[in-house]
Amino acid sequence: MVKLSKKIVEDVAVEVAGEEVLPLVRSIQKKSNISEFLIAKSIKMEINPTRNLLYKLYNANLVTYNRKKDKVKGWYVYYWTFNPQRAKFLFHDLKKRKIQKLEERLTRERKGFYYNCSNNCIRLDFERATEFEYKCPECGNILCEDDNKKRIEFIEREILNLRKEMQTN
Ligand SMILES: [Zn+2]
CATH class of the missing domain: 1.10.10.10 (Winged helix-like DNA-binding domain superfamily/Winged helix DNA-binding domain)
Structure with missing residues (x-):
């Protein structure tokens, strides 16, 4: 059993x-x-x-x-x-798929540049930011480069937690 x-x-x-x-x-x-x-x-x-x-x-x-x-x-x-x-099988499958998604996001965050509106309207990747000439399409403010270190750390922690859950269950 x-x-x-x-x-x-x-x-x-x-x-x-x-x-x-x-x-x-x-x-x-x-x-x-x-x-x-x-x-x-x-x-x-x-x-x-x-x-x-x-x-x-x-x-x-x-x-x-x-x-x-x-x-x-x-x-x-x-x-x-x-x-x-x-x-049990579905549980592991579910976690595996979540980890996969997070890893894809992690790759994107690590190699991409992101830009934020200082009014928090929007977050754009490099290409889109260039398209809008570094101005927020919502409010017109200048976009600033996003320091995504915290975001990356958060995703890494999520992945670790999911791995732990898979190991202990
Ligand atoms: Zn804005």
Whole structure:
């Protein structure tokens, strides 16, 4: 059985189905084959919106189901199980993609020159700043070269944090 931190489960679930799915995920995470009616009851939601959330998770392979025919009523009831293996995979995938984006930004920041309006209207790269003759297109102020050292440090720290999260989870 895969060991999962609360963080993995919540990050992935929110990414896939939005914040509103959190109570549902918490209610099924450590159990298996729970009837959809029981899930709806435990999160105090109507059955249809509960099913919609379950389908969103199902589309991302985060849950699996068994269905059984209710002998008395003649319809099928779905029993759901959370898939921790998949959650772990998606978590790492998500972090990897975030790191990739940040690294692209980092490269841009490191090799580019940026210009700021002193009224904080806008930030432009070198090419655009030249295009506007170093004047803010919003307010007409002269643009100043942006010292992006802090920005670069911030992105580097973000990347480090994401790497750490991947290693420890
Ligand atoms: Zn301006």
